[in-house]
Amino acid sequence: MAFQSKQIFVNLPVKDLNKSVEFFTALGFEFNPQFTDENATCMIIGDGIYAMLLVESFFKTFTQKEIANTATTTEVILALSAESRDQVDEFVQKALDNGGKPYNDKIDHGFMYTWSFQDVDGHLWEIMHMDESAVHQG
Template sequence: MSTTATTSASQIFVNLPVKNLDASIAFFTALGFSFNPQFTDENATCMILGPNLYSMLLTHPYFAGFAPREIADSSKVCEVLVALQLESREKVDEIVSKAVAAGGATYNEPKDHGFMYQHGFTDLDGHVWEVFFMSAMPPSA
């Protein structure tokens, strides 16, 4: 498998529909994320995940204006897994604890794969967030 990309993106914006924008902003603020006020109004906000990494949280009506299909009911189906690499195992546990305290939920136990530690949570809308710390590259297959 080649690791040389022929296409390269400079930023990523993961667009997620939310039922209550203010509640979602409060939830993710409790986890320590911030928002770009230039891309925030009553319909949407731009959550800053890291350098050039963003999630646009869009109200259902606004999201529907962009989406080519019906919005998935994330309480019944998993439409996306958003995976975020964090700087330590402790940070993984911390963000999951903060998510649960802010009204989210865990859906599994933490997993230690040796080279990678992972856990996850669902946000107020049921979107799945995988958070992990990778201490080494995975073993070769």
């Protein structure tokens, strides 16, 4: 039997936890207070999907590697699905209006539509809508 996880916790280093919480709150995310203190918070993305936002000094206690400098490198692109193209546009625009920075322009592949932004710590987020009926048509 193949391994299947029921939850995913993406751990992201942040420079200013309060600023990150403020940014993601403006985008409509909520946080689990049971896993929140001055070092970290658990952002609820969806059912079983979480982002642990960890102050850099605390993040460093989990790894011996250097933290990626998001101004010059990419450690991961977090892709989230949206229910429509309009929702993609609304979400990314809200991110840009609340301190996020542009990353990629909108990309329309017909069956898939994406738009990306950088959060206040430079992490890359891609919001995408996939038209499943167009995928099945080939």
